[in-house]
Amino acid sequence: MRKFNVAVVGATGAVGEQLLSILAQRDFPVDRIHALASSRSAGRKVGFAGEEIEVGDLAEFDFSNTQIGLFSAGAGISKEYAPKAAAQGCVVVDNTSQFRYEDDIPLVVPEANAGQIADYTSRGIIANPNCSTIQMVVALKPIHDAVGIERVNVATYQAVSGTGKEAIDELDQQTRNIIDGSSVNCEVYPKQIAFNALPHIDVFMDNGYTKEEMKMVWETRKILGDDSIQVNPTTVRIPVVNGHSEAVHLELKAPLSAEQAKQLLAGAPGIQVMDDRKDGGYPTAVTEGDGTDAVYVGRIREDISHPRGLNLWVVSDNLRKGAALNSIQIAEILVREYI
Ligand code: A2P
DSSP: OOOEEEEEETTTSHHHHHHHHHHHHTTOOEEEEEEEEOTTTTTOEEEETTEEEEEEEGGGOOGGGOSEEEEOSOHHHHHHHHHHHHHTTOEEEEOSSTTTTOTTSOBOOHHHHGGGGGGGGGTSEEEOOOHHHHHHHHHHHHHHHHHOEEEEEEEEEEOGGGTOHHHHHHHHHHHHHHHHTOOOOOSSSSSOOTTOOBSOOSOBOTTSSBHHHHHHHHHHHHHHTOTTOEEEEEEEEOSOSSOEEEEEEEEESSOOOHHHHHHHHHTSTTEEEOOOSSTTOSOOIIIIITTOOOEEEEEEEEOTTOTTEEEEEEEEOTTIIIIIHHHHHHHHHIIIIIO
16 A cells, blocks of 8 residues: 655644544554644654654755645645645645635535545645534535525534634633632633633624634635525634534525435434434534544524524534544545545
8 A cells, every 4th residue: 555754734733633643543544754843842742653753843844755744833834835845746735724715726625525636736735624614514515415505694612722722721721710719811812711702713804704704604605616605604712622513504495304404414424413302412512522523413403483494503523523634534535546
């Protein structure tokens, strides 16, 4: 079996750790692995497949003997280094927002548009979508194929791990401070995140939506290949460490019963339906999402206020399916079918 040299960029971060762990877990055909981060971390050790490997400095790395680059070190880093890596012959799967909206860069969720991976040849870069979009699109795809989706109203309940390691520490620290009765320090988030909900993810845009909300609009259309889909999101950060949840309200082109939707979703790739109409018969971020691979769908019901409405509750691990796992699924298809 052919093996590949793989670089993980941002290897010391929350997503980077998951990339290394999932590569090993899924037995990705790795020949040499390179863990890269900033010069601050160069020389540190990170774990890969039961071994300790040394972190290298991205700024000094030559990609010419590396076939796959998994980038998750922020948009600015990807802007500078992904084109350099691609020019050296490395195919980049980029987990940042840097290239997602460029026409000649494919934006891929394998369950929805794996065929787009073929277009990696134009720039040598494939974009991995935003975490909240990925899990929603996995659930929307079979419904869109069956009856067509006109409009999506969605409210997200997003974990702090999506912001990165410093945010996980801030939630931890604030929670301890509050329990101890001491004062709370806000550095990563503009308001207290512990025991709170912040209707604000990423920067504010001119239209009053946040960038995280607009990512859900732009990316859903690009991935499903349908610019007519209307998306109206509100994205909210909540004090969950890992695992995003979403209340998704669909307006369909033709009616679909809850039972029909349940069957469609149950037969679709990547989805686990968990929908018992009783106490605890639904997925949650902590009990199902965190540490697992599926997109869980529950609370499937017809909208009592709309003749073609359907409601879903969608849960997934934002660091895995929302980031690292999706990137690695793309890389698996790349090495199996294209390079
Ligand atoms: P470092 O630890 O050296 O700062 P998170 O989103 O969890 O905070 O992780 C961000 C990741 O991006 C880390 O691995 C971080 O490495 C990496 N990173 C940040 N700035 C740079 C840079 N200038 N060059 C390479 N990697 C960087």
